[in-house]
Amino acid sequence: MPGEVLRAAGRVERIGEGPGGALMVVEAPVGRCASKGCDCVDHAQALEQVLAAVYAHCQDPSIELIGHRVVHGGALFDGPTVVDDTVIDRMESLLEMAPLHMPPALAVLRACRERMPHARQVVCFDTSFHRSMPPLAHRYAVPRRWYTDHGVRRYGFHGLSHQYVVHRAAEMLDRPSAQLKLISAHLGNGASITAFDRGRVLDTSMGFTPLEGLIMGTRCGPLDPAVLLHIQRRTGMNLAAMIHLLNTQSGLQAVSGLGRDLRAILAARAEGDPDATLAVEMYVHTLRKYIGAYHFALDGAQALIFTGGIGENSAAVRALVLEGWAHLGLELDGVANAAMTAGQAGFITRSTSPIKALVIPTDEERLIARQAHAATAGGQLRGRP
Ligand SMILES: Nc1ncnc2c1ncn2[C@@H]1O[C@H](COP(=O)(O)OP(=O)(O)O)[C@@H](O)[C@H]1O
Numbered sequence: 001m002p003g004e005v006l007r008a009a010g011r012v013e014r015i016g017e018g019p020g021g022a023l024m025v026v027e028a029p030v031g032r033c034a035s036k037g038c039d040c041v042d043h044a045q046a047l048e049q050v051l052a053a054v055y056a057h058c059q060d061p062s063i064e065l066i067g068h069r070v071v072h073g074g075a076l077f078d079g080p081t082v083v084d085d086t087v088i089d090r091m092e093s094l095l096e097m098a099p100l101h102m103p104p105a106l107a108v109l110r111a112c113r114e115r116m117p118h119a120r121q122v123v124c125f126d127t128s129f130h131r132s133m134p135p136l137a138h139r140y141a142v143p144r145r146w147y148t149d150h151g152v153r154r155y156g157f158h159g160l161s162h163q164y165v166v167h168r169a170a171e172m173l174d175r176p177s178a179q180l181k182l183i184s185a186h187l188g189n190g191a192s193i194t195a196f197d198r199g200r201v202l203d204t205s206m207g208f209t210p211l212e213g214l215i216m217g218t219r220c221g222p223l224d225p226a227v228l229l230h231i232q233r234r235t236g237m238n239l240a241a242m243i244h245l246l247n248t249q250s251g252l253q254a255v256s257g258l259g260r261d262l263r264a265i266l267a268a269r270a271e272g273d274p275d276a277t278l279a280v281e282m283y284v285h286t287l288r289k290y291i292g293a294y295h296f297a298l299d300g301a302q303a304l305i306f307t308g309g310i311g312e313n314s315a316a317v318r319a320l321v322l323e324g325w326a327h328l329g330l331e332l333d334g335v336a337n338a339a340m341t342a343g344q345a346g347f348i349t350r351s352t353s354p355i356k357a358l359v360i361p362t363d364e365e366r367l368i369a370r371q372a373h374a375a376t377a378g379g380q381l382r383g384r385p
Pocket residue numbers: 030031032033034035036187188189190217260261262263266308309310313314
């Protein structure tokens with residue numbers, strides 16, 4: 001049906017729009033994604049559900065194009081890319097750089113190629129939007145050879161989400177994005193914040209992998225790398241095991257002791273649980289530090305965007321982050337903030353506030369659909385060979 005969007009278990013959508021036949025968008029999930037209607041208990045189950053949804057569509061000859069969200073494009077991909085064997089090989093070489101995300105994405109990509117050979121596939125990368133980031137932000141101050149020979153730099157992630165909400169914010173502010181300085185906070189299971197400077201990314205909080213930056217559901221965010229050496233000396237644990245713990249057993253889950261779902265942590269905080277209270281305080285404190293830093297790095301942002309499961313749905317977190325900034329020119333409208341409903345986009349600052357704050361539901365799938373169409377228009381192939 002034209003215009004129809006089917007949201008199956010996990011993140012498979014069939015979007016019946018655009019030129020030619022139907023298009024399916026696949027986002028292999030990382031863990032529980034309850035806010036989008038998926039009831040999986042763990043990552044393996046989520047992957048199983050996505051594959052089942054792919055198989056359910058595989059007899060459908062009208063699906064001509066499949067768009068995939070892929071988290072890491074490294075230095076090998078700088079835009080949406082039509083998939084062939086070489087592309088798969090290059091993606092294989094990036095597996096280690098996003099260990100939570102790349103294996104399921106590749107598994108789903110392979111399943112789609114095998115089961116739906118009639119469809120073209122396009123991979124759309126979280127990293128592409130951040131390719132415009134200047135060296136002052138994307139370089140780490142480490143030995144030069146790490147950069148030139150080993151690709152050690154800030155890549156940045158959630159680019160599909162940041163790009164989508166920046167575009168929507170420009171519409172809502174009625175100004176071209178080339179004139180806007182924006183801060184976009186994507187707060188989901190993974191979380192990152194991006195400073196957008198009049199058409200390009202100035203800086204973003206995730207780094208070489210999606211581990212750096214903000215405190216997340218199960219990821220640590222800020223950490224002195226010397227901690228790894230200290231723990232290795234004291235416990236004998238190897239580096240791979242530590243990185244695994246930093247990805248899966250850290251963040252809100254580690255501090256609260258209550259798992260990664262911020263809803264449960266906020267509920268425990270309301271009951272006076274000290275670990276839950278500390279987890280929320282650390283989460284908000286880290287976020288406020290980044291917002292302050294980016295506001296100054298941009299020489300003054302015009303608007304701040306909240307998106308992702310937490311950014312879109314938690315008025316409490318938004319209030320904790322934004323309270324007390326009137327002296328900087330951001331006047332929270334507490335009533336508008338509390339009144340925001342799921343799926344709604346809108347302003348949560350007073351109309352007189354010089355700096356605006358907006359809630360914008362992200363739609364990575366829609367941007368993937370657009371990018372997949374654009375990448376296949378005229379048989380054009382993008383990305384470095
Ligand atoms: N009302 C809410 N209050 C606080 N947190 C929420 C709320 N609704 C959803 N969340 C959080 O959003 C997270 C999921 O965000 P989402 O962006 O959908 O995830 P993902 O990063 O997997 O795409 C959940 O783990 C949950 O902690």
